[in-house]
Amino acid sequence: MTVKYICRHCQTSIGEIRQEEVSEYQLGFHFLTPEERRDIISYNPNGDVTVKVVCDYCKEALEANPELSLLANPLQ
Numbered sequence: 001m002t003v004k005y006i007c008r009h010c011q012t013s014i015g016e017i018r019q020e021e022v023s024e025y026q027l028g029f030h031f032l033t034p035e036e037r038r039d040i041i042s043y044n045p046n047g048d049v050t051v052k053v054v055c056d057y058c059k060e061a062l063e064a065n066p067e068l069s070l071l072a073n074p075l076q
């Protein structure tokens with residue numbers, strides 16, 4: 001399986017882990033609440049996992065303009 005990390009805001013590919021078996025524990029998913037998991041992790045039909053994170057560029061942009069996060073996360 002491949003675990004792909006993409007930026008949730010600009011969709012930039014940040015990196016990927018290719019491994020026979022990656023446990024959720026190894027990935028740190030057990031720290032997340034069920035809501036966060038649903039929001040951050042998506043399981044693709046081919047078995048790959050996409051994890052939405054925030055890239056350095058967007059992180060800086062959000063820190064400089066916190067109101068941007070409201071646009072990106074309408075539920076919050």
Ligand SMILES: [Zn+2]
Nearest residue numbers: 007010055058
């Ligand atoms: Zn980004």
